[in-house]
Amino acid sequence: MKKILKTAGIFNLLYYTLIISYAGIRTTFAGFWLATGTFFTAMTALPEKWLSRLKIPMGIGAAYFLFQEGRLLCMAHAKPEPGADYMIILGAQVKGDRPSRSLLRRIQAGANYLKKNPETKVIASGGQGPGENITEAKCICENLMDMGISRERILLEEVSESTRENLLYSMVFGGRESSYVVVTNGFHLFRSLETARRIGMKKVSGLAASSEPVLLLNYYVREFFALMLYRLRAKVGRIK
16 A cells, blocks of 8 residues: 555656646746645555555545546547537637737637638637736637637627536527537547536537647546536535
């Protein structure tokens, strides 16, 4: 048991170092790897008999985690339905007036679909957060036009602050009966489509944009906790 914990601790600490070296110390969720690496390493100081009592609960937790991660990974390979009435590109961080890496990949994936499906309109969705000079929706719009998408096809939803709001406010344009393609990064697609169905979208499919390979593990682990929090809030009626 101690060998497993020691290995996990070293791996997490090394991955934390890789994350901050690649993307900076402010990278979202990076602190998780530092905290868990330190925690696992500290646990190796416990007596073996104490650790043996943790094998079963830790094993159950690990199995559940892997099951959910498998579902996230499978959804990341889903194919969108062609000829949708509307595409929704979910907003992500904008740095000043330029899209973050994750958002740029969403925009690129959306632009490729729109060029193959000329009748589909696109809803650029996302409000304005800290450090953003423009709304995420406007950033998406400007980049789509740079990629050759006509401004007449682009609708703006500029007030949302969460995935649920992205989808709920975007549905105002087409209603529940229209068909939608939701564009986001692969790790985020499972929760996005689950949310879309919960709010009443009857015809919805997903288009997964790629992600930074170095940060992929960080994204998927973070998304597990985001999904658990989303479901917990849904049960107690506190979804934003």
